[in-house]
Amino acid sequence: MANKIVVAGVGMTPFVKPGQNEPYTVMGAKAINMALADAGIDYDKIQQAYAGYVYGDSTCGQRVLYEVGMSGIPIVNVNNNCSTGSSALFLARQAVESGVVDCALAVGFEQMTPGALADVWTDRPSPLGKFNSMTDELTQDFTSPMAIKMFGGAGLEHQRKYGTKGETFAKIRAKASSHAVHNEKAIFRKEITVEDVMESPRMTTLLTRLQCCPPTCGAGAAIVCSEAFAKKHGIDTGVVIAGQAMTTDFSSTFDMNDMMRIVGYDMTAAAAQKVYEQSGVGPEDVDVAELHDCFTANELITYEGLGFAPEGGAEKFIWDADNTYGGQVVTNPSGGLLSKGHPLGATGLAQCYELVNQLRGNSGKRQVEGAKIALQHNLGLGGACVVTLYQAA
Template sequence: MAGRVFVVGVGMTKFEKPGSRDWEYPDMAKEAVGKALADAGIAYEKVEQAYAGSMYGSMGQRALYETGMTGIPVMTVANACATGSSALFLARNAIRGGLADCTLALGMEKMQKGSLGAGMESSKVTIIDHHLRAMVEGRGGWEAAAPMPQMFGNAGREHMEKYGSQLEHFAWIGWKNHKHSTNNPYAQFQDEYTLEEIQNAPMIFEPLTKLQCSPTSDGAAAAIVASERFVDEHDLWDRAIEIAGQYISTDTPDSFEDKSSINVVGFGCSQRAAKKAMDEAEVAIDDVDVIELHDCFSANELITYEALGMAEIGEAHKLIDAQATTYGGKWVVNPSGGLISKGHPLGATGIAQCAELTWQLRGKADARQVEGAQVALQHNIGLGSACAVAVYKKPTR
């Protein structure tokens, strides 16, 4: 039987606008991993395996050389926007399988300015070619917009057409996440806006204004993952947070068969991964207190409410009407500011979500703290497609 696995140290850089800081991948890694090691209170020599996630950049080995050269296995991981969570998944599995007692998951990215995926529409074979074809067939054509906001924007339009959600519901998500980020020193943006400012920002692809879209970002995040034996031997129970359930799901034929834009952007992947992770953790969505959710665009946060079981199909906007996903509501979603405001350096995003939820369950999230948080859920999706969901718990010995 697989043993219990814990996050014992987390660290991250501030997420930055691309090019605003003179650094390279080894600099990012050294800062993020150094903070995670200090948080765990262990030396790098204790790490037995490392999984380093990056979609566009450095090999993990080179990125870690300034941190340490101990001869351990270092694997570079790339899995679209779920790259960081995939590194964490592998780090956990190495421990569950009895191959190591202490592993490192690292995520990092240096990105170019501009819309992610621009130019993909002219390529015949890409990681999202199935998705683009299904979207175009389902919506009756291609519009003059970058691929990613068009795909997620069309998912939002479909929700409006089928279920009656309104532009204001999507704007509220942008408002909420920007407001949450004001208390996060690691966030790329820490500005609060009025709902009207969110709605009146430049339209990228209706219903998505600029302030409802995640920016390109530079940054890194790291997590030290350990077995129960390692936690005992090094007396780390005061900082250990259990990864109680975790799963990565990929596309099945129903992602494309009905040409639904909601399905194209990963609804089924999210639904399957959430069920698997929560079943393993033996929790239901109503047991969860705090959620870090992949809000690459506000439309994705809204439809993911339904995929996670927070609302019935077609009723996600009712959670917004009730303000059920912010402080004082049933769940606090994206206390970090989410991808929309914290930033989205692809390889680092999943590990940064892990860091935020670790701090929340430790009760160390400062002004962002969700009172009494005991159970947390992480959702990280990348088209192509991969969806990683993890459930974290405050451990009992």
């Protein structure tokens, strides 16, 4: 990064089931106020704000921010499917790095309804139309919900290429549950076994219900600022963004008839490579990661996309326990989307919240010992992928 970008404050509400949530206005305002308190500044110090959500009318961002303050600042509403929260953070970071502002806020929130994701606007072309048609053609699955069959198809693609066992995917879910036990903000905190995962109702040829993230409600927020602003206002400069990249789909998404690419493998790999180049570190240097485990299949292929394992090497990486405490890189100490939950607009900022606290050493029983470098991966179909690397001073 040309200018040092300090993560000044973070906040996150507990993630809960639809129907158990407060209104998005309340959740969003709570997350912002937590981030302000964490940074030790008042709202009048925020110079721009970026508000991320997927399900809601226009200017929901203003509706949330106005609960905290009405100072006339620019507020930009952001929607990039499941990568929305990190897209808001990307824009806030970019505004500070460019020198346009000294302090910016990113907030993400979602008030979801029960059930699998589906198109809302059915009277016009779907932005996922080509993704859906190619998925139908490649998987020959015409009954499963949209996202489940896409990511399930990606897992089957990995099986066909590398012989990956079904139990390997289940181990990811069991690992997520063991991490979430110690996260008071996670929606599911009960530890489950590989057998539990395999015996849960089957959703696709590969995936069972416990291998799919739940619809969730919640909010997260982060404040980023310049180093000079931080020092002027007595803000802790201990965690910085050392690299960040957003990618969208390449022609390979559709040209290669490969379900792993349809769900963003190449976006992930390209964004990660840019971030490693920006920061001067490699995947072998990462201590802790929060990655987009919307389904167990996506976590598995993402290990390879991020360079934690070579292509075809994810299964060994998992069975060697290199994805948990005592291994190569602790992935999703929060429990990830599978156990913590996935309120679409909030997910990326919840990942930021977890990693910033890990680098500060504030994560209690789920603390990754000696964590100095953290990597965040947030993916949205349609598509966008944001990879962010944080470093502790």
